Amino acid sequence: MKQISPNGQAAAFRLGAWEAFGVPGAVLSAGFIGYGALAADAGYSLAVMTFSTLAIWALPGQLVLHEMYVVGAAWFAIVPAVMLTAARFLPMTLTLLPVLRDAPAPRWRYYAAAHFIAMTSWAVCMRRCPELPGAQRLAYFAGFTMTCWALSVMTGVIGYFIGGSMSEPVRVAFVFLTPLYFLVMLVGEMRRSTAAALVCGAVSGPLFYLANPQWSVPLAGVIGGTLAYAAQRALRGHRA
Amino acid sequence: MLDLWLLVIACAVATYVWRGLGVALSGRIAVQSELFNWLACVAYAMVAGLVARIVFMPSGIAQHSLLHERLIACAIALAVFYLTRRNYFLAVGSGVLVLIAFGYSHGLLQ
Numbered sequence: 001m002k003q004i005s006p007n008g009q010a011a012a013f014r015l016g017a018w019e020a021f022g023v024p025g026a027v028l029s030a031g032f033i034g035y036g037a038l039a040a041d042a043g044y045s046l047a048v049m050t051f052s053t054l055a056i057w058a059l060p061g062q063l064v065l066h067e068m069y070v071v072g073a074a075w076f077a078i079v080p081a082v083m084l085t086a087a088r089f090l091p092m093t094l095t096l097l098p099v100l101r102d103a104p105a106p107r108w109r110y111y112a113a114a115h116f117i118a119m120t121s122w123a124v125c126m127r128r129c130p131e132l133p134g135a136q137r138l139a140y141f142a143g144f145t146m147t148c149w150a151l152s153v154m155t156g157v158i159g160y161f162i163g164g165s166m167s168e169p170v171r172v173a174f175v176f177l178t179p180l181y182f183l184v185m186l187v188g189e190m191r192r193s194t195a196a197a198l199v200c201g202a203v204s205g206p207l208f209y210l211a212n213p214q215w216s217v218p219l220a221g222v223i224g225g226t227l228a229y230a231a232q233r234a235l236r237g238h239r240a
Numbered sequence: 241m242l243d244l245w246l247l248v249i250a251c252a253v254a255t256y257v258w259r260g261l262g263v264a265l266s267g268r269i270a271v272q273s274e275l276f277n278w279l280a281c282v283a284y285a286m287v288a289g290l291v292a293r294i295v296f297m298p299s300g301i302a303q304h305s306l307l308h309e310r311l312i313a314c315a316i317a318l319a320v321f322y323l324t325r326r327n328y329f330l331a332v333g334s335g336v337l338v339l340i341a342f343g344y345s346h347g348l349l350q
Contacts, residue, residue: 056255174336188328201289217290
């Protein structure tokens with residue numbers, strides 16, 4: 001990770017864009033090649049597949065939509081299912097915005113920036129932005145995440161066309177690449193403040209999925225997260 | 241195809257609602273507060289829960305791999321990550337290659 005401190009907002013934007021071209025961009029590209037291949041199989045038009053990436057911009061939600069659409073689920077089942085997997089964006093936005101919000105930028109910019117909050121940009125910027133001067137964080141975030149967005153759209157198109165020539169093991173691996181990257185990132189960047197939440201979430205996620213697939217993400221987050229929070233508080237009280 | 245367009249639009253709105261709500265509420269929560277600490281725990285738990293669910297119980301095409309294969313791929317990715325002093329590229333790359341090798345071995349065994 002480069003440790004250059006950019007001088008202005010334009011430099012911060014470029015720094016973000018540059019850092020997106022490394023591993024984050026490569027992983028997202030592979031994930032969206034996999035998504036493009038799936039979308040082509042399902043008979044999506046190229047336009048609707050591209051629109052899905054541009055407008056939803058959350059690969060897990062896009063995959064849920066895809067899987068349910070393919071099996072012919074009704075819209076009133078699909079939309080709430082996608083919405084529930086996206087519930088993570090509420091606490092993610094609530095925790096990332098104070099990091100970004102240092103400069104007195106107009107409010108609409110934060111509403112626009114929020115659309116680009118996704119797992120990769122959140123995990124990277126939660127760690128990276130505090131290292132930057134406050135006024136440059138939003139610009140860094142914009143550069144990083146818009147580069148990811150553009151790369152994902154382009155590689156989705158590539159996957160749409162070359163998907164037919166990919167063997168099944170390669171497709172499976174491409175689709176699994178993104179969760180594998182998140183796993184390495186979450187474990188690799190684990191801090192004392194996040195360890196309990198990661199462990200509780202990782203245990204409760206699959207358990208709640210067994211009980212109720214639709215509600216598993218919000219339930220695992222609220223219940224697992226609350227347990228982790230209680231454990232942390234107890235530990236703090238113990239130390240104090 | 242029109243129904244798919246409408247579906248994607250509805251899902252995009254349903255996804256953005258959380259992000260927009262986050263912006264609307266974020267000014268009212270102090271970063272140094274206990275509420276914020278709790279929210280951070282919930283955020284990390286939700287993300288970790290989703291990732292763990294995909295590893296243990298994937299849906300769609302990833303079901304074509306076996307649980308122990310995915311777990312071995314994850315373990316190798318993490319091991320390579322630490323052995324190479326936190327090289328994400330090599331870590332994720334080796335995990336994926338392991339999974340591809342397992343995938344091809346299914347064909348050989350049949």
